[in-house]
Amino acid sequence: MKRSPTQQELVFQQHKSLLFSIAYHMLGSVMDAEDCVQEAFLQWYIAEQEEFVENPKAYLSTIVTRRCIDRLRSAKTQRETYVGLWLPEPLVATTDPFERWELNESLSLAFLLLLERLSPIERAVYILRQVFDYDYAEIAPIVGKSAENCRQIMHRARRHLPAFPDHMPVLHAQHRQVFTKFFQAWMNGDMEGLLQVLADEIVLHTDGGGKVRTILHPLYGPGQVTRYLFGLQQKVFPVVKFALRSTWINGQPGLIGYLEEAMEDKSRLPQEREETENGKQLVAWHQRILAKGEVVFVMGLTCVDAQVQEIDIIANPEKLRHIPISNGDDNDTTVYEIPASEVRWSDALTRHVGTLKGSLGADY
Template sequence: MKRSSAQQETMFQQYKSLLFSIAYHMLGSVMDAEDCVQEAFLQWYASEQEEPVEHPKAYLCTLVTRRCIDRLRSAQTQRETYFGLWLPEPLIETTDPSELSELNESLSLAFLLLLERLSPIERAVFLLRQVFDYDYAEIAAIVGKSAENCRQILHRARRHLPARPTHTPAPHAGQRQVFTQFFQAWMNGDMEGLLQVLSDEIVLHTDGGGKVRATLHPLYGPDRVAHHLLWLKPKVFHVIKVAIRPTLINGQPGLIGYLEKGLDEKQLLSLGLDGEENSKKPGAWHQRAPQKGKAAFVMVLACTDNQIQEIDIIVNPEKLRHIPALAASDNGTIVC
């Protein structure tokens, strides 16, 4: 029997969260994931005008996954020529953290960055099996391969990924404590305080995409990372407002920096994040500079064993467009 538009909408809303999660894990982009989900819904809606789809959930998952595979194939060349370090778009928490607990590890920027080592089809099979717990018959139908072929693809994907770390992810309470210690030490310019919370294996990534000056390579080691953070603070926070309200970003503690006021040309040119005089297009951001109250950067902390193992800073304005502006009534914000 043909479904009404209202029934289709209800059914789509039922699966929308799952579809977005698959698309975001595949693409590492909030906006592209939303586009894929919407395109899948429109195709399903059009198909139902002719004949009802027997299994809408499987049909929609197939549409989304195949669209993501196509997008990844076209995006690979762009990412190979991406200026500097490429990081996924940050996913700002909008639900109860307990609802994301099972996906927190797979949502982490570190995990999504590792998946860049896989081909589009390897990434799809790996995620559907390892993260979303689909059986091989279901995966085979979604990606258009045989079940045995999917087993081989998964085996190959695992070989391309490094062994999972042995560190124990800190519980939410521990993450909040580490975040608080880190933020206080950073804002106070406390080198010793920073070194206490940074792991010996700490790595810092910054993604400017050639639009904002940023470190072009990872920084390793607590001394180097701490010195960089302390160098960065006075250079940036004279124009940035930092929200420290309880916010998970990709399932991990983090903060969002907002412009406190509009910037003039001199300030824009001085807002370098790498300390290098010869960075590519140091003033290019003025063409895309966020307005007052808009997100200017995101920082995410990966906490394990009650220490910070990784810090990811995203300043590419194109990856921050989906983040809502800071509300004037937001009293969970401090100005730095």
Template sequence: MKRSVAQLETVFQQYKQLLFSIAYHMLGSVMDAEDCVQEAFLQWYASEEKETIENPKAYLCTLVTRRCIDRLRSAQTQRETYFGLWLPEPLIETTDPSEHSELNESLSLAFLLLLERLSPIERAVFLLRQVFDYDYAEIATIVGKSAENCRQILHRARRHLPARPTHTPAPHAKPRQVFTQFFQACMNGDMEGLLQVLSDEIVLHTDGGGKVRAARHPLYGPDRVARYLLGIQQNVFHVIKVAIRPTLINGQPGLIGYLEEDLEKKLQLRQERERKENSKKPGAWHQRALEKGEAAFAIGLVCTDKEVQEIDIIVNPEKLRHIPARNGDDTGIIVGGIPTPGVL
């Protein structure tokens, strides 16, 4: 029997979070994932006009996965020529705790970055099997391969990925303690405090996309990472006042930064200087972030119960567009090179 519009919407809402989770894992982009899910719904809706789909969940998952594979294939060239490091778009905790509830620990930016080593079809098979626990027969139908071929693809994908780390993410309370220590050390310019909380194997990634100045290569080791972070604290926060909002980013502690309007004149002077130094005008994002209250940066951490294992800093404005603009009532934590002990 043909479903009504209300029934179609009910079914879609039932699987929407699962579909988004698959798409985000595949693409590493919030906006692209949402587009894929919406496109799949429209195609399913059009198909239902002709005949009733007996298994809408399988049909929708197939539509989303195949659209993601196509998008990844077209995006590979762009990512190969991407200026500097490419990082996934950060997934920010929303005010509605049920939103994105299907997402799990595999959402960490570190894990998604590792998946970039896989081809689109390898990524699809790996995720459907390892993260979403589909059996090989289901995966075969979704990706249009035989079950045996999917087994071989998964085996190949595992060879392309490094061994999973022996540490496991700590319960939420403990990473928050580590994050608090990390944040206070950064804001206070405390080199010794930073070295105490950074892992010996710490790695830092920054993504400016060629639009905002950022390190073009990963930074390794606690001393080098600490010096880079304190350089930001000394050279940026002494000039730019920032409202910082702690939040969860991809399931781990992190923060969002918004620029403060009362230092607009200083920013304009800084922009003018940067325009003279660099024809690409890397400071142009400042003005838009100020005027529209848009996020200026996102910092995500990977924490164990005692230390920070990875830091991912995203300042590419295009990857921050989906983050809600700053609410006028949300003052956040105002910093400007000023010590802020005990703020978290």
């Protein structure tokens, strides 16, 4: 007996979260993942007009995974010509403290970046097996391989990646404490405090996609990372006032940076040469962010053993389009004025840091 459209919608909603999670793990793109999930639903909807599908979950998972594999193959050339470092699109404020810890770990930007080492088929098998605990017998028809072949693919994938995190999970309260120490030290210009919260193996990535000026290579070690962070205010944010919303980025603490006021004095914008196509894109982007509430960047922290192990800053505007603009009345937003050279960072911080605590929780 065929399902009615209403029944199909109910079944789809039951599996939608799983399908999106598979697609996002595969692609590292929120918008592409949403497209794949919708395409899968439409294909299933049409297929059921002809024949009843006994196992919608397996059918939809197969469609989503195969479409992701095709997209990854098509994106290979684009990734090779990408300007600077490629980072996944940030997934904002989706982490539930009661979700499985393993899934939270697998959503981190650091983990998704590691998955870029795998081929599309390896990535599909690894994600379905390691993250979602599919049996090899379930994975085999999804990727069009035998169960034994899938075991071999999984073995190769594990050789290309570090072991899946097996340390004790860091509670969200501990994440918040690490984030608070990091943020206060950064805003206060406290070099020693920042060095204490950064892991010895700290790495910092930035992604501007050639549209925003960022560093093109990773920074390693507390010294390099600290110097870069303290130089951000002068080099990256040429505005007088901006807003930071503290939230969860891919299951880890982080910040969304919004432009708090429209910029009237355009002379303070970076002066870019327009002769090149890249220069024109940079100028166009700087003009676009003059609107109040525009998302300027997202910063995600990966915390391990009570320290910050990785910092990922995403400023490519194309990767921030899915994040709603600030409406100006968000209780989770803290406003900061960039201090002039004669103003100490601690003075600026003292005026505003109180509201930051409420946005990540009260247990400090």
